[in-house]
Amino acid sequence: MSEPVVDGRAGKAKIVICPYCGKAQAMAASCASCAGEFSPLSRQATQNEMGPWFVRDENQPFRPGIAYERLLAMIDESRVTRNTILRGPTTGQLWTVAKRVPCVAHHLGDCHACHAKINPHLTDCPNCRVRFGAWLDRNHLGLPEIRPMPWDPDGVEGD
Numbered sequence: 001m002s003e004p005v006v007d008g009r010a011g012k013a014k015i016v017i018c019p020y021c022g023k024a025q026a027m028a029a030s031c032a033s034c035a036g037e038f039s040p041l042s043r044q045a046t047q048n049e050m051g052p053w054f055v056r057d058e059n060q061p062f063r064p065g066i067a068y069e070r071l072l073a074m075i076d077e078s079r080v081t082r083n084t085i086l087r088g089p090t091t092g093q094l095w096t097v098a099k100r101v102p103c104v105a106h107h108l109g110d111c112h113a114c115h116a117k118i119n120p121h122l123t124d125c126p127n128c129r130v131r132f133g134a135w136l137d138r139n140h141l142g143l144p145e146i147r148p149m150p151w152d153p154d155g156v157e158g159d
């Protein structure tokens, strides 16, 4: 065995993969693409904020999912607004607009159920009475159970 090929060119330059956005790059203290620091504490801080919510951002399409608390902070910072596209546990991980997302829309002044305009942060809708709630489980994606497709061998259709 010769020396390990780190970057595919058998060169001397050490290549690292950014743990946050996946960008391959020369060794450095922080990422050339997302500016995330590669230190252990920075990794820990990022993992602490990871969760099952994803905010669509074409400038940073490979960022990890975030925790509900982080999502609410982004609303406070106006980095997530009524028309931001996101997905998470209450959307079954399918992309939709924030003002229609249960557990999120009411913090933006919308009822996800009846679409009424409301004062942000209420616990239930004055119009349709739906309860709003929060999603604090950061390790659960909220995916529905796997259902067989019609063309699967053990699908419901066929016999």
Ligand SMILES: [Zn+2]
Residues within 6 Å of the ligand: 018, 019, 020, 021, 022, 023, 031, 032, 033, 034, 035, 036
């Ligand atoms: Zn990065």
Ligand SMILES: [Zn+2]
Residues within 6 Å of the ligand: 111, 112, 113, 114, 115, 116, 125, 126, 127, 128, 129, 130
């Ligand atoms: Zn409502």
